[in-house]
Amino acid sequence: MWRDMAPDQTVRIAVGEYEVVAYSFGTGDEVVFCLNGGPGLPCDYLRDAHSCLIDQGYRVVAFDQLGTGASSRPADPALWTISRYVEETETVRKALGLGKVHLLGHSWGGWLAIEYALAYPDALKTLILEDTAADLPLLARELERLRSALGSETVAMMLAHEAAGTLDHPEYQAAITVLNYRHVCRLQEWPAPLNRSLGDWNMGPYGTMQGPNEFLYIGNLKDWDRSGDLHRITVPSLITVGLHDEITPVCAYQMKRGLPDAVLHVFQNSSHMPFYEEPAAYYPALLDFLAKHSG
Template identity: 40%
Template sequence: MGANTYEGERFIELPDGRVWVNVVGSGSGVPLLLLHGGPGGGHDYLEPLGALADDRPVIFYDQLGCGLSDRPGDPALWRMDRFVEELATVRQSLGLTRFHLYGHSWGGWLAIEYLLRHPRGVASAVLASTSASIAEFVAGTRRLRSLLANDVQETLDGFEARGDYTAPDYEAAVGVFYDNFLYRRQPYAPSLLRSLANLDGNQVYATMNGPNEFVVTGNLAAWDRTPRLGEIATPVLLTRGRYDEFEVRCTDTLAAGLPHAERVEFADSAHFAMLEEEEAYVAALRSFLRRND
């Protein structure tokens, strides 16, 4: 267990601001550190994973620029390298000599980058609803939106051709995609709504990603670690929902490239299986983590 993984909330000082951290549980298992999606989404929707706290400390934190952490208004901060350094500082501050790393969506990209740079002491990793490259992710969302009604596709194509991503009709069409491939239940879970509110006008998301999930124009657009997956010797669990916006080919690529990977798919979920099939999702993580403690 980390030297400073006592239960409760705290702030960790970074050169550019403070990040909020909350440690839940004090079980004897190896601590689990959670990386939320977005970028800029905040920890809220990952709250169901707190159920694992009867086994081990579960560490939630809001990455700089969102949630309960500071939100400096400098777009130059929002780079992969800085977030890797942030994660390293959080780990050091908590005294995590050995821990499990969980990354969902953008958090999965950050986890992959961290595993390539700082693998020592990472007992295992969960890469949830993510990919090894942005290009593969975007290609998948393009294929998925071809399954939508023709009028929805025409609306998306028309406004994108004009570079207009804020028109109400365009946002409504994006919402149709999200209702199919992001979260399929109505109403949305309150914790997910809080995370989505974090993304409204979020500078981090706009700088690194772009307008939405299938128009990636930010500084992450060229990110690709597919050729380096074989360097990751850590045991990895890959999770996705059957209707995930990260198409199954994204998981196939990860499974083929990672030397020690296993995978599980949740048949009634899209991108947020931890909310859509909470009990089954927590059980799958619990089994994997226990086997790799």
């Protein structure tokens, strides 16, 4: 289970005219390369939830994506595209000499992982897609379903604020808070690494690519859909999802149907963060998959 630990290496890597900061734990030959969610979040929450895999002999690598954490923070919206982040990911993998990796993408990091897998299939041993989707129009429909559970009056209020652009109004924010505690993390106290990431959120990449919050997708990725290309990803794949996840089991099952060699785990007592919400079920599922496809 997760615990705070210092990385064995912290490396600054040139990405064009900027730099990103990568963190490496352990020295194993099998590398778990983590792509965190957001966009715009530092990698703390995902890095710190998986660095403990060194106990089983794995090397774990994560990095603060451009615009986040200790990496450079340019303000140019033209930088916030999934294709640029794919090339950034490949730059980091090559700079660290990681070879073939177990690529683990969570949430937005899963969309990035799918794009990366399509662009650089020879760089992967396996693909691990956590609490993510391959079809954002499908996800948008699922989010509408989750919002509707708040009741018609609350939905009408939210739509009115979204139309007026008054998303900072307390009643709108109250509705988002309820949704976050239902579908992002169901723990009463959120773990310190998650709070660290959320406390340093760069809304520039997030607003440009996704939108103003987790339940309104209006950014440049809103029409992104790779569900029809999943058949091209032939490495063994693990899909994980919480039963109460904001990126719902419907999205996970669509990926399961599309990937040629995939297994799906649904965590019954989790939402978007099974590694924190349900670690006793999460880690055995992940480690069993990795063990089967290592060596």
